[in-house]
Amino acid sequence: DAGVIQSPRHEVTEMGQEVTLRCKPISGHNSLFWYRQTMMRGLELLIYFNNNVPIDDSGMPEDRFSAKMPNASFSTLKIQPSEPRDSAVYFCASSLLWEGHNEQFFGPGTRLTVL
Amino acid sequence: AQSVTQLGSHVSVSEGALVLLRCNYSSSVPPYLFWYVQYPNQGLQLLLKYTSAATLVKGINGFEAEFKKSETSFHLTKPSAHMSDAAEYFCGGGGADGLTFGKGTHLIIQP
Numbered sequence: 323d324a325g326v327i328q329s330p331r332h333e334v335t336e337m338g339q340e341v342t343l344r345c346k347p348i349s350g351h352n353s354l355f356w357y358r359q360t361m362m363r364g365l366e367l368l369i370y371f372n373n374n375v376p377i378d379d380s381g382m383p384e385d386r387f388s389a390k391m392p393n394a395s396f397s398t399l400k401i402q403p404s405e406p407r408d409s410a411v412y413f414c415a416s417s418l419l420w421e422g423h424n425e426q427f428f429g430p431g432t433r434l435t436v437l
Numbered sequence: 438a439q440s441v442t443q444l445g446s447h448v449s450v451s452e453g454a455l456v457l458l459r460c461n462y463s464s465s466v467p468p469y470l471f472w473y474v475q476y477p478n479q480g481l482q483l484l485l486k487y488t489s490a491a492t493l494v495k496g497i498n499g500f501e502a503e504f505k506k507s508e509t510s511f512h513l514t515k516p517s518a519h520m521s522d523a524a525e526y527f528c529g530g531g532g533a534d535g536l537t538f539g540k541g542t543h544l545i546i547q548p
Contacts, residue, residue: 326480355535364540365481365527378534413480422531423469423488428480 326429328414334435340402343432346395347416355426356389356399357413365413371397372420404436441470441511441530443539451547456500456515458542460528463509469531470511472502475541476524484526487511498522520546 327346335341347354355370369379374391382389386405391397401408411433415426444459462468469488473481485496492504498521502513511528523546528539 365538367535367537370535380534415480420535422533423486425471425483425486426481426536428473428482430478430480 326414326416326427328412328429328432330432331430332433332435334437335404336437337405338403339436340400341404341408341434341436343399343412343414343434345397345399345414345429347397347414348427349395351416351418351427352394353417353420353424354391354397355415355417355420356397357415359411359413359431360409368399370420401434404434406436409434409436440537441528441539443526443528443542445542446540447543447545449545449547450518452520453517456513456518456522456544458513458526458528458544460502460511460513460539461509462511462528462530470502470504471529471531471536472496472500472511472513473527473529473538474498474524475527481527484513518544518546520548522546 329344352373356368359365368381369389371391389399411431413431415428417424417426440463442461471486472484474484475481484500485494487494487504495501500515504511525541525543527541529536
């Protein structure tokens with residue numbers, strides 16, 4: 323298995339632009355998570371899905387952030403409009419039916435820089 | 438909700454010395470606890486997890502962690518540090534609302 327796939331690996335954009343991050347979970351996994359990692363705040367859970375349905379989006383910082391999972395093999399995290407404080411590494415992780423104790427498998431991350 | 442606290446953002450040990458990374462949790466229900474490792478420019482990788490089966494949990498790369506309910510702790514240890522252990526280590530608590538991580542501890546190995 324190729325593991326969790328994220329694209330792009332690096333993204334540099336200007337303030338105000340729309341940014342879309344993509345994630346392909348491990349085949350057969352039905353829970354998907356989006357995290358943001360910064361030096362100041364560490365690793366934060368933004369949102370997670372079970373069976374393509376958003377379960378908890380309380381970590382999404384504001385309305386500029388949105389996430390979708392149209393099918394079991396694809397998810398997007400969109401920031402519109404982007405701001406410099408959104409600069410971070412964004413990780414996607416997947417798990418086999420999250421019940422609190424299953425291992426999460428992380429992708430390599432997308433490093434986002436907003437100028 | 439679960440919360441975890443890692444004591445020490447940086448820990449430095451000599452090669453061959455004992456590694457001890459501290460993690461305390463806060464929860465009103467029996468927790469699921471994890472340790473993940475992050476190597477530079479990579480995602481997180483599971484080291485070990487506690488799911489109430491045994492209080493001493495053995496993981497990969499010679500690491501282990503002991504769940505101590507009386508101390509609400511889940512410290513990570515390794516008897517002898519190796520240069521390849523240099524990385525960022527995250528303690529996490531799992532629950533129905535997802536996985537909550539501590540701020541991370543950067544482990545530095547001195548030759």
